[in-house]
Amino acid sequence: MKLRLHTRYQNSAGQRVRIVLNLKRLPYEYVAIPSLSSEAYRKLNPQGLMPALEIGGRVVAQSMAIIELLxxxxxxxxxxxxxxxxxxxxxSFAQLIAADLHPINNNRVRRYLADVVGVDERQVRAWYHHWVKQAFSGLETQLERQPARFPYCFGDRPGLADACLVPQMDNARRFDCDLAHYPRLVAVDAECRKLEAFTLAAPAMQPDYPGA
Structure with missing residues (x-):
């Protein structure tokens, strides 16, 4: 069964799917999307968002739906x-990232704030930092309250929660968020980055990464 993942190098949702594909050791074809305004991509995926997975002649959108299918x-x-x-x-951990944090911090929301609402760059960054702080504080506490201390979020091997966390940590660092208050998140992120499944899914490793 051939898998084709339509995504872009700097797409957190696509990155979490790539991590899961790698964890499951599933070969797939990477199809770079030049733009979400692409008519061809809109025809493939009427939702018009990334990523989309072609599998067995069918197309599935939304990263969490794709991961559940896999x-x-x-x-x-x-x-x-x-x-x-x-x-x-x-x-619960994964959904806080995928359903609550990521959607209100993604590029189209930040562009709308700047281009339509008229918020300046400093205010957009403050918006981003506020919501990251809200979510990461909850995630940090959730890990702290676990009765056992795991190297990954919820076990001795990485899974869905880790696949969602690492791309969001990339985003937080890209926007200069202070991560000093989240030692458990930082520790789990560091463990994950030792694994090939995560390093190969990173933005800089994708064929459409600038200068790749």
């Missing part, structure tokens, strides 16, 4: 802990 079709190795409560914690 887990169902290719369950081994799994991306969830075996304990049902930890599985729920992992989903």
């Amino acid at each position: 887990e169902e079709l290719f369950p081994e190795p799994g991306i969830f802990p075996s304990d049902p409560f930890l599985r729920a914690e992992a989903r």
Whole structure:
């Protein structure tokens, strides 16, 4: 079953899918999207957002839906802990990033604030820092409250939560967010970056990265 991932190097949602594909050791074709205004891409994915996965002649949009499909079709190795409560914690952690933080901080929202609302660059950055602080504080506390200390978010091997965290840490660093208050997030992020599944999914490793 051929997998084609339509995305762009600097796309957090696409990066989390790439990480999961790598963790599951699934080969795929990387299809770079030059622009979201591309008529051809809109025809492929009417939602018009990244990423989209072509698989078995069908197209699935939205990173979390794609990841759930990959887990169902290719369950081994799994991306969830075996304990049902930890599985729920992992989903909770991932959803805070994917559903609450990332959507209100992404490029189209920041452009709207600047181009339509008329917010200046300093205010846009303050907006970004505010929401990252809100989310990361909650995520840090969630990891601190775990009864066991794991090298990754919720276990001895990385999974969905880690795949969502690492791209968001990239974004936070890109916008100069202060990460000193989140030692658990920083530690997990550092562990993940030792693994090929994460390094190969990084923006700079993609074929459309400038200068690649």
